[in-house]
Amino acid sequence: MNWKLFIEGFLEAYHLRVTHRKTFARVVFDNLALHDAYGPHSRTIYPLRKVEQLAGTDLTECTARPSLSFIYHVFPNSILAVEPHHVAMLTAVPLDVATTRIRHVALATPEKLHRPDLLDQDVALLKAGLLEDYAIAESIQAGLASDANQHFTFGLFEGMLTHFHRALADTL
Ligand SMILES: [Fe+2]
Secondary structure, eight states: OOHHHHHHTTSOSTTHHHHTTTTGGGTBOTTOOEEEEETTEEEEEEEBGGGGGGTTSOGGGSOSGGGEEEEEEETTTEEEEEOSSOEEEEEEEEEETTEEEEEEEEEOOGGGGGOHHHHHHHHHHHHHHHHHHHHHHHHHHHHHTTTOOSOOOOOGGGHHHHHHHHHHHHHO
16 A cells, blocks of 8 residues: 555544444544644544543543543654553655555553553554554555556545645645
8 A cells, every 4th residue: 555545543533433443443432522723733532431430530530641642743644552551652654656664563561461462452442453454455556556546635524634645735
């Protein structure tokens, strides 16, 4: 796949129900995300379904991190995924227009290593979801190779993709 397809998959939530029916869609809400832009970079927050358990609790007494997935797009080609029990650093290195090397590093604090079950569960979910994204992105790349479309129009749920491509155009 082209490296931009890899990045785009992290920046919108409406494909989760279809692409990630058995993985992410079980733990996050359908098409619900919070987006913020920081210059060319961005942050997308996916609330996990378990955030509902915090309803009625004193939010000054707890941290939101276990109930949220934070996706930082570090422009242009890196993603920092801050998950409940680990942090994943993903870097997309373009090899040619349709081939990308993904470097995926999983990081955990020493105290998290005392709960390898939670850590393994966290990492396994992310990896399973990413494999689904890779399959879809490769399929999109194959469609692009047909040259049937000269351009694509992003939809209302794809605002951060528009932000990404505007930043890329400005930089180039
Ligand atoms: Fe995805």
